[in-house]
Amino acid sequence: MKFDTIDQRARYVRRFMEHVNEYPWHWTPTHVEEYFGDLRSIRHLSHSTLRAHQSALRHFTSYVSNPDYGWDRVCEARFGTHPSQVFYEWNTATHVQEFEGRPAKRPFTRQELQRLFDHADDEVELIEASGKKGWQAAYRDAVMLKVAYSYGLRFNELRHLQTVDFATNPHARRFGKFGVCKIRFGKSRKASPPKPRSVLTVFDWTAGVLEDWLANGRGTLHTPDLFPSERGGLIVESTLLRRLRRYLDELGMPSDGLDLHSLRRSYATHLLEAGWDPRFVQYQMGHEHASTTGIYQFVSDDFRNTTLRASLDRTLGEALDRPTGGER
Structure with a gap:
């Protein structure tokens, strides 16, 4: 990873810890819901930004709770408890579509x-x-x-x-x-x-x-x-x-x-x-x-343009062929 990426993810962890006022071995899913509920309702962070926060924290908790690294045994010996994964699919933002920008964003005329x-x-x-x-x-x-x-x-x-x-x-x-x-x-x-x-x-x-x-x-x-x-x-x-x-x-x-x-x-x-x-x-x-x-395209693609043109031409042709006066 780039050093900027590492520093940013470390800041996410520190912010979460300062907000919940608990060390990682005391984190619970309730802390996750409270913290990100505040970010959504008070700071109005975008969906993609919330996902970046949660992704960084999920990686961190996966690391400290993985028995391969031994931090769970160290915490158990020192504090009587150990960290666990508290970020799940049901309490975090998911990435379900390619574009996650805010609807208000637009191009200049x-x-x-x-x-x-x-x-x-x-x-x-x-x-x-x-x-x-x-x-x-x-x-x-x-x-x-x-x-x-x-x-x-x-x-x-x-x-x-x-x-x-x-x-x-x-x-x-x-x-x-x-x-x-x-x-x-x-x-x-x-x-x-x-x-x-x-x-x-x-x-x-x-x-x-x-x-x-x-x-x-x-x-x-x-x-x-x-x-x-x-x-x-x-x-x-x-x-x-x-x-x-x-x-x-x-x-x-x-x-x-x-x-x-x-x-x-x-x-x-x-x-x-x-x-x-x-x-x-x-x-x-x-x-x-x-x-x-x-995503940037505010005009139709060739297929839709061709379909529209054919439909308009057909409608115009039918109108020109339609009999006038009282004839039906």
Whole structure:
């Protein structure tokens, strides 16, 4: 496992222990129901987040109660009792469908995206004209929002981009050296390294945005990272998310269903609405299965479109053949 994964799961165990105020060898199913009942009703955690908590705790209790490791005998000798498994199917969240996102989450409309990008550009000009510091960070964040949409990227994929991750597409030379974007830190499977993929540039304005950023925004920083932070490291998600939320508030857009991932949702949705082949969009998004891309798909697939078209044509044909006047 990654060290971040280990640390996160250890925090889940500590939080549970602090909440129930009992050591693991005194945990019961009642503690499980009380703790996660509070997380659902008070903190309103999503189904997938609850499942991540419970999965980590289930792994922990399986470990400490497994006789192969001997912790049960140690606890019995020292405390007169031993830990046991208290997380079961009947008191934990189950994973029964592929998509577990909140229903409120949605893509941007084209008009909303245009307003957002224009507002981000105006913010850069406003800060620069005032002579204050921060115009470069605002410019960087504006470009990050545009690039995230241009290639349908997750945030972790976006923050790891480097200047060497772009290449010419021989079949679309109008994009110059930004015809292909190499994603090296794609979403990985369990116990696997990041999954790389290549995403083709599809929007005419993308190359210009990147060229201007490299020439006038990023400058001559001694780092290969495309979007370095002020201290030279990688951008953290909260930094870009705070700016996005502030822009949405200033524009009067409801931010409850919009987030950074909405840019990725928008990319898939807009390509499909524009008539791009669903299989091409699937490859661009890095989805192994078409059903995953279908989560983002707000338009019908070819089969349903063909069926609808045939039905409409048949209905129209019957209407044209129908006799007029008093004839039946």
